[in-house]
Amino acid sequence: xxxxxxxxxxxxxxxxxxxxxxxxxxxxxxxxxxxxxxxxxxxxxxxxxxxxxxxxxxxxxxxxxxxxxxxxxxxxxxxxxxxxxxxxxxxxxxxxxxxxxxxxxxxxxxxxxxxxxxxxxxxxxxxxxxxxxxxxxxxxxxxxxxxxxxxxxxxxxxxxxxxxxxxxxxxxxxxxxxxxxxxxxxxxxxxxxxxxxxxxxxxxxxxxxxxxxxxxxxxxxxxxxxxxxxxxxxxxxxxxxxxxxxxxxxxxxxxxxxxxxxxxxxxxxxxxxxxxxxxxxxxxxxxxxxxxxxxxxxxxxxxxxxxxxxxxxxxxxxxxxxxxxxxxxxxxxxxxxxxxxxxxxxxxxxxxxxxxxxxxxxxxxxxxxxxxxxxxxxxxxxxxxxxxxxxxxxxxxxxxxxxxxxxxxxxxxxxxxxxxxxxxxxxxxxxxxxxxxxxxxxxxxxxxxxxxxxxxxxxxxxxxxxxxxxxxxxxxxxxxxxxxxxxxxxxxxxxxxxxx
Amino acid sequence: xxxxxxxxxxxxxxxxxxxxxxxxxxxxxxxxxxxxxxxxxxxxxxxxxxxxxxxxxxxxxxxxxxxxxxxxxxxxxxxxxxxxxxxxxxxxxxxxxxxxxxxxxxxxxxxxxxxxxxxxxxxxxxxxxxxxxxxxxxxxxxxxxxxxxxxxxxxxxxxxxxxxxxxxxxxxxxxxxxxxxxxxxxxxxxxxxxxxxxxxxxxxxxxxxxxxxxxxxxxxxxxxxxxxxxxxxxxxxxxxxxxxxxxxxxxxxxxxxxxxxxxxxxxxxxxxxxxxxxxxxxxxxxxxxxxxxxxxxxxxxxxxxxxxxxxxxxxxxxxxxxxxxxxxxxxxxxxxxxxxxxxxxxxxxxxxxxxxxxxxxx
Numbered sequence: 001x002x003x004x005x006x007x008x009x010x011x012x013x014x015x016x017x018x019x020x021x022x023x024x025x026x027x028x029x030x031x032x033x034x035x036x037x038x039x040x041x042x043x044x045x046x047x048x049x050x051x052x053x054x055x056x057x058x059x060x061x062x063x064x065x066x067x068x069x070x071x072x073x074x075x076x077x078x079x080x081x082x083x084x085x086x087x088x089x090x091x092x093x094x095x096x097x098x099x100x101x102x103x104x105x106x107x108x109x110x111x112x113x114x115x116x117x118x119x120x121x122x123x124x125x126x127x128x129x130x131x132x133x134x135x136x137x138x139x140x141x142x143x144x145x146x147x148x149x150x151x152x153x154x155x156x157x158x159x160x161x162x163x164x165x166x167x168x169x170x171x172x173x174x175x176x177x178x179x180x181x182x183x184x185x186x187x188x189x190x191x192x193x194x195x196x197x198x199x200x201x202x203x204x205x206x207x208x209x210x211x212x213x214x215x216x217x218x219x220x221x222x223x224x225x226x227x228x229x230x231x232x233x234x235x236x237x238x239x240x241x242x243x244x245x246x247x248x249x250x251x252x253x254x255x256x257x258x259x260x261x262x263x264x265x266x267x268x269x270x271x272x273x274x275x276x277x278x279x280x281x282x283x284x285x286x287x288x289x290x291x292x293x294x295x296x297x298x299x300x301x302x303x304x305x306x307x308x309x310x311x312x313x314x315x316x317x318x319x320x321x322x323x324x325x326x327x328x329x330x331x332x333x334x335x336x337x338x339x340x341x342x343x344x345x346x347x348x349x350x351x352x353x354x355x356x357x358x359x360x361x362x363x364x365x366x367x368x369x370x371x372x373x374x375x376x377x378x379x380x381x382x383x384x385x386x387x388x389x390x391x392x393x394x395x396x397x398x399x400x401x402x403x404x405x406x407x408x409x410x411x412x413x414x415x416x417x418x419x420x421x422x423x424x425x426x427x428x429x430x431x432x433x434x435x436x437x438x439x440x441x442x443x444x445x446x447x448x449x450x451x452x453x454x455x456x457x458x459x460x461x462x463x464x465x466x467x468x469x470x471x472x473x474x475x476x477x478x479x480x481x482x483x484x485x486x487x488x489x490x491x492x493x494x495x496x497x498x499x500x
Numbered sequence: 501x502x503x504x505x506x507x508x509x510x511x512x513x514x515x516x517x518x519x520x521x522x523x524x525x526x527x528x529x530x531x532x533x534x535x536x537x538x539x540x541x542x543x544x545x546x547x548x549x550x551x552x553x554x555x556x557x558x559x560x561x562x563x564x565x566x567x568x569x570x571x572x573x574x575x576x577x578x579x580x581x582x583x584x585x586x587x588x589x590x591x592x593x594x595x596x597x598x599x600x601x602x603x604x605x606x607x608x609x610x611x612x613x614x615x616x617x618x619x620x621x622x623x624x625x626x627x628x629x630x631x632x633x634x635x636x637x638x639x640x641x642x643x644x645x646x647x648x649x650x651x652x653x654x655x656x657x658x659x660x661x662x663x664x665x666x667x668x669x670x671x672x673x674x675x676x677x678x679x680x681x682x683x684x685x686x687x688x689x690x691x692x693x694x695x696x697x698x699x700x701x702x703x704x705x706x707x708x709x710x711x712x713x714x715x716x717x718x719x720x721x722x723x724x725x726x727x728x729x730x731x732x733x734x735x736x737x738x739x740x741x742x743x744x745x746x747x748x749x750x751x752x753x754x755x756x757x758x759x760x761x762x763x764x765x766x767x768x769x770x771x772x773x774x775x776x777x778x779x780x781x782x783x784x785x786x787x788x789x790x791x792x793x794x795x796x797x798x799x800x801x802x803x804x805x806x807x808x809x810x811x812x813x814x815x816x817x818x819x820x821x822x823x824x825x826x827x828x829x830x831x832x833x834x835x836x837x838x839x840x841x842x843x844x845x846x847x848x849x850x851x852x853x854x855x856x857x858x859x860x861x862x
Contacts (some may be wrong), residue, residue: 055725076727089724095515095718095785096711105727110708135511139838153726175709 004031005067006053006160006192007083012061014047016268021047025061025218027211029161029192036224037196037201040236040292042455045196046088048164048213052194053085054078066160076105076414084154088166090393092138092147098125099134102153103378106438119168124152127183137484144175151182162186163194169293180206198293199474200229214238229496236291236458237492259318262303262334262420267312269302274476275312278303280420280451285442287454289464289491290472296455298338303453304329304336305349311481316419330363335413339424341402345409348398352390352408353379353446355397356458359412403434410441420451427456439465459488470496519831520788521781526633527798529579534801538808544674544685551800552793555753557582558690558774558800561767563700563758563794566775571706571737572784573622573629577636578745579767584640585749590652590759591625593659600658607750608743614640614740623735637768648766652759663757666693693793696747698856701789713737714790717784755765772818774799777827799823 006261007029014022050056052063054072055421063070065081070337072078078085085091092101098120099114121134132141132149141149147167154162164183168176183193183206195207198386201355203210203224210227212219212235219235273295280286288296301307305323314323316332324327338344349354357375364370370378379393384409390400395429397405406426413421423442425437442452442465456462462469468482471494479494513521529620536543552559561578568575569752585607591597592606618636622629642758654660666685681825712733724730752764777793780787802823803816 074727074729075725076729079727085725087725091719091722093715093718093722093726093785096715097514098714099589100711101726104711107708112706112708112711114706133511139513139515140512250784 005029006031006063006065006066006196008064009048009052009324010062010064012048012063013059014044014051014056015059020216022058022119022216024260025213027218028221029194030209031160031192032187032190033208034187034193034206035193036207036210037194037213038203038210038236039230043213044216045213046165046369047216049085049163049194049196052078052161052163053083053097061480070474077269079106079157082158082160083163084157084159084161085163085164085389086147086150086154086167088169090150092146092150094137094139095479096138097134098132098136098138098141098149101138101149102134102156106157111373120156124156125149128152128155129178144171147171147175147179148182151179155186159191161192161194163196164197165196167195168197168199176202191302198291200291201474202241203232204229208450209451212236225299233496250414251355260315261317263315263318264303265313267299267314268306268310269298269305270310270361271298271301271307272475273298273302276477278397278470280453282419282451283446283449283456284468285446285452285466286470287461287466288472289455289462289469290495293475294472294495295475296472298455298475299477300424300453300455302337304334306336306338306420327362330359330416333417333419334422335359335418335420337406337413337424338427339407339428341406341428346397346405349395349396352383352400353393355408356382356393356411356415360415363416378415382408382414386411386414386441405419406438410438414445418450420453421445421454424455426454427458435461459491463488463491506629512838515781515786515835516779516788518834518838519781519786520791520794521777521779523777523791523794523798523831525540527794527801528845529800530801530805534805537805541808542804544672545672546682547804549686549690551683551804552693553687553690554755554797555800556687556693556755557764558694558743558767558770559793560696560748560751560797561764561771562774562778563696563789564748565746565768565771566778566787566789566792567700567704567713567773567780568629568737568777569780569799571713571734571785571786572716572720573734573737574772574782575618575629575633575636575738575741576768576772577614577633577640578620578741578748579764579769580637580640580644580772581611581742581745582749582764582767583751583761584644584647585610585746586753586756586763587644587647587652587759587761588751589753590654591648593654593656594652594825596656600656600662603659603753604750608746611742611744611746611749613737614741614745615739618742619735619738622738623731627736648759649761651761654753654757654759660757662688663754666852671745687755689755692747692751696744696790697793703787705787709733709736716786717786719785770799773824776824776831779831781831782828786835846847 002336005028012022012025025336038046051058054075054077083413088326099118102121103117207224210224211221247256260281263279263337264276288299290296305325314321321332355377356379357370361370388404388407427439463486469481501520589603589607592603600613618632621627621632632856669684712728715728716730716733720730774796777798806816
């Protein structure tokens with residue numbers, strides 16, 4: 001008998017300008033299996049899926065469906081070959097009806113036969129127990145139902161391969177159960193399902209096999225039953241089990257008796273994290289740690305009110321304050337360096353100088369412009385002290401390297417003399433030398449009495465700089481680690497088990 | 501079949517139909533007010549049909565722009581293209597070489613040429629529609645003045661008879677002040693406009709192109725993922741809009757009988773306003789083509805009311821402007837209330853300071 005793989009990918013490569021998203025990745029999906037695709041941020045999961053579904057064209061490699069080589073140039077071609085996809089961001093049109101969303105883009109006829117379409121949709125919705133009418137507008141359905149409709153669409157196309165990209169991220173527990181029942185039903189019909197999720201427990205609940213990607217490369221393919229959660233986490237993060245050498249870490253400076261600089265109770269935002277308590281003392285460096293999607297960034301964004309705040313009580317230096325917008329947070333002496341440097345941080349066309357004084361200017365108010373002379377003095381001071389490599393302070397920030405751009409943004413916040421600084425992935429995508437400089441700077445700031453919350457995908461970096469680690473999983477805090485002898489394996493155990 | 505699916509389902513009305521309904525109600529109220537206030541003129545059928553006949557070109561352009569707007573785009577070249585078509589037809593007809601039919605072909609040809617060119621640049625080269633059609637507007641305006649500067653009356657007999665032709669409907673007329681019965685007269689342009697409304701409504705509701713265009717306007721990324729050829733769909737919408745501008749140009753000269761540099765000047769803005777008042781949203785994906793004539797007639801009725809009141813005609817523009825504000829805010833409120841999302845002005849991405857979406861590689 002020939003191989004029972006419905007989908008095989010060999011040596012797939014895909015690059016974007018400046019980024020190698022996939023390098024020599026292989027993937028095999030069997031008939032009637034649920035195959036989890038795992039990896040951290042930037043591992044290449046989404047890119048691999050988009051290659052499978054024809055959204056991206058691969059640069060090199062082979063894709064075979066049922067043993068026949070295919071080359072998709074558009075999502076239509078992939079659909080016609082029997083690959084159905086349900087994307088993380090629900091890819092349906094809210095302004096059309098439920099039935100239209102199930103059948104649009106598929107018909108061969110130039111004319112839409114509404115009656116037939118609605119009747120067919122009604123039968124399908126009925127058979128899958130989805131409680132909507134085909135004539136309803138999609139926007140009037142809940143997210144979970146929309147997800148089910150997307151799956152119904154894929155099923156109706158007689159797909160051999162169903163790709164579910166983070167289908168559970170917007171569902172509650174009951175809805176997840178329903179979805180899993182549906183997935184098992186499809187599996188028994190012989191459909192191969194690729195399942196992408198950040199929720200580790202769900203992976204083990206439903207998957208047969210697991211493929212792990214990291215940094216655009218294939219790490220391996222494993223039977224779910226023989227791979228422990230701990231091993232999975234370490235493979236995703238790229239730390240071998242033996243690699244748990246002790247790392248020298250700074251002793252916590254602040255004593256527990258001291259009152260916290262920032263104290264939040266039951267903080268929550270509309271980004272979907274569970275309400276959490278959080279406090280940080282003067283001169284403390286702590287960090288949120290967890291896998292991608294665990295809610296690290298959402299937590300600090302809630303602190304800074306970068307997402308819409310839904311509730312909670314905040315005290316700065318013991319006094320109750322109201323933080324409903326980033327400007328409130330800034331006025332309270334909180335600085336926030338966002339994760340997405342290009343989108344949220346730099347203003348590409350402005351000069352280094354203007355980027356540096358931006359936050360200070362906002363705080364002082366636009367009615368009192370910072371004079372050119374003062375701005376120049378500030379800019380020169382920080383270019384020197386942070387060792388920012390730039391031809392002049394007039395240079396547009398976009399022509400600087402990533403590391404230097406990051407330093408400029410750091411300078412922007414340092415200039416406001418914050419009491420509490422939040423750094424979300426300040427070292428991502430910058431060279432090693434600058435990484436070390438930034439880590440040193442964080443420790444120096446702490447010595448000067450600034451409290452810092454530091455987030456990084458690299459555990460060693462967190463261990464080196466933070467005296468307290470708050471561990472997150474599945475959008476809630478599951479544990480806290482502090483002490484002097486923390487190792488990576490401690491952290492991974494907490495993430496895998498979900499307890500400290 | 502489940503009982504839920506049986507019988508006539510009571511679905512919430514779609515945004516397209518809701519906004520159309522609002523527009524229709526407002527038009528009826530406004531026309532009703534006009535009848536009460538000035539029964540002498542507005543109560544006559546002729547007044548209503550004149551409104552329709554004389555403004556058929558605007559209604560046709562509004563249809564075109566509504567289609568482009570439903571697809572999430574914009575076309576501000578329509579007025580200038582219409583003007584260019586009138587002048588080209590006039591020159592052709594007066595040159596003594598062209599027949600009426602060749603003028604029709606010329607009109608359609610110019611419209612389609614602009615539509616295809618702009619559609620290609622916008623859909624396949626992905627340039628902002630506002631910029632491309634702004635360029636198209638200047639291009640058409642420049643060509644218009646280059647071809648002929650002075651007003652040009654068409655004297656070709658075949659054309660003059662077409663210009664003066666009027667459909668007479670004897671059973672629907674009004675008695676004039678002297679008590680003589682005057683039958684209703686309708687210009688052929690109005691018939692063309694009415695036919696186009698019906699055809700295009702059908703196209704948008706029952707053709708694959710029409711539904712795909714709604715999908716593209718609703719969420720072009722999703723539409724792509726659903727297997728729709730987004731570029732081709734957008735391309736067709738601009739080509740169709742161009743074709744309608746060509747038709748509008750011919751209808752224009754058929755109504756006035758002359759080529760003139762000022763023909764259809766400013767129509768693009770009136771048409772956009774009419775489309776919005778008719779319930780087509782600038783954000784795309786929402787709109788009912790029946791709303792386009794309703795929007796155009798609402799705008800025109802306001803103007804007629806102001807004229808009848810004998811107020812300075814500047815007020816027409818002022819009131820139209822205010823009405824537009826009201827409608828954009830109204831649409832935003834409606835979508836907000838129904839969408840359960842954050843309130844935001846319902847403006848297209850090219851009018852909003854866009855938040856960049858980082859390339860997703862994870």
